[in-house]
Amino acid sequence: MRGPLRRPFPRDWFVRKAGYRRFMVRELTSVFVGGYIVFLLVWLHQLGQGPQQYYALVEAMRHPLAVMLHVLALLAALYHSITWFNLTPIVMPLRIGEDRLPNAVVAIAMGYLPWVAVSGAILWGVLR
């Protein structure tokens, strides 16, 4: 008797199934968000150093590579926002009496509406 057979779970599982791949992309957004935060700190630092340093940085940010990185970071951040709001009602379901509020209602009320409000306030507040 050799006893029960153990089979390893595939080590490359995260590329093997659409659901796993979506999960990995969702998690990897954090690399871009984290990278952007580091950039944001640099940007703030340069802003504190005075106009010369600030304009030097802004000049560098017109470089196509910098723009491309920002576009990538934006896509990642959008994917994070959307997946986060869509999962919110699953993590924190809301109930009225016997009925659980539809996921879409919770996602809009607790995610998308505040998102629009915050984004609008930021862009309007600075660009008006």
Next chain:
Amino acid sequence: MDDLLRLRGNLDDTMAKRMITLEVFRYRPDGDDEATIQDYRVPYHEHWVVLDALNWIKDHADGTLSFRWSCRMGVCGSCGMMVNGEPKLTCAVFLKDYYPSPIRVEPLINFPVERDLVISMDDFLAKLQAVKPWLIRDEEEPPEGEYLQTPSQLAQYQQFSMCINCMLCYAACPEIEGIPDFLGPAAIALAHRYNLDSRDQGQSQRQEALGSEEALWGCTFVGECTAVCPKNVDPAGAIQQAKVASTKDWYRNVLLPWGKR
């Protein structure tokens, strides 16, 4: 009417001549060093599920093939296997969804294989028991007859009570293997189900199991457990909700250590 029936019979006969290949995982602990894949040609019927084909093999082709099954209707939870790499109840997947391609049938991944398609459930049962999936009351006897519950109290946990312990969720979870102490989807969903039950008073007892190192936190919310669940239990949701509850419990313990229940 007779003509119709005869026609139907003829049609069934022609269908029966069509065949489909099942590539079945074989492992005999008393003989094999490792697993092999054995091909079987099985008659194809449109209304057959994979389990019907396995039973045909067992009855007509190879009596040594071992697999678990019972109800044939998605209630008992014993016929879960990997079908073309996906955890499925074999009583619920039709041959017609794969025909004419061959179908690969393997035992559920993340479990030790006892023989052929039969897995060992020992680890799962130990985890299930650890979360005490039963009503816990402070007093021994129910006061008078049964405990009363309103429909809205029932609705709190009903979804999580539909679990049939088929273990498909464990086979879908990429974290199970690497984290032996992770309780896994079904066990946590059941723990959550009893914690949400208005008749239950055992949350603190269950928290001992749920609050320990990797019990809950092995989960990174991949969500595939929910995707494969044949009963729409949403174990992934249950785990995240249990994380929220466990986090509140953690802060309560840190901020109010003297206020222990």
Next chain:
Amino acid sequence: MKRSNEAFWWSLFSAGGIMAALFIPAFIVLTGLVLPFTTGGDADLGYERAHQVVTWWPVRIVLFVVVFLSLFHCAHRIRHILMDLGLRAVSTVLAALCYSGAAAGTVAALFVLGTL
């Protein structure tokens, strides 16, 4: 059984996830894609304006909270990605590296925002 402190890290991860989801896309649009191309032109979004906005105390506080929590959100996720990719054997080292990185970023944010 030992009570896990993962709940604490997870609470930071969750709070950070909310912050990042609400604030970061607009931040990226603003600092990365709009400001570089409007500064110096007709629409004056130059140094004066940027400095004026960022030094307003409510903005500083919001920036600090967003940066602090988002960093811990990212640290937690990156830690778990690395474990998923097969580094579970060194999970303690990973946790130390990821969270101390986030802590360092938080200290840096405190310094930068405090000295603007």
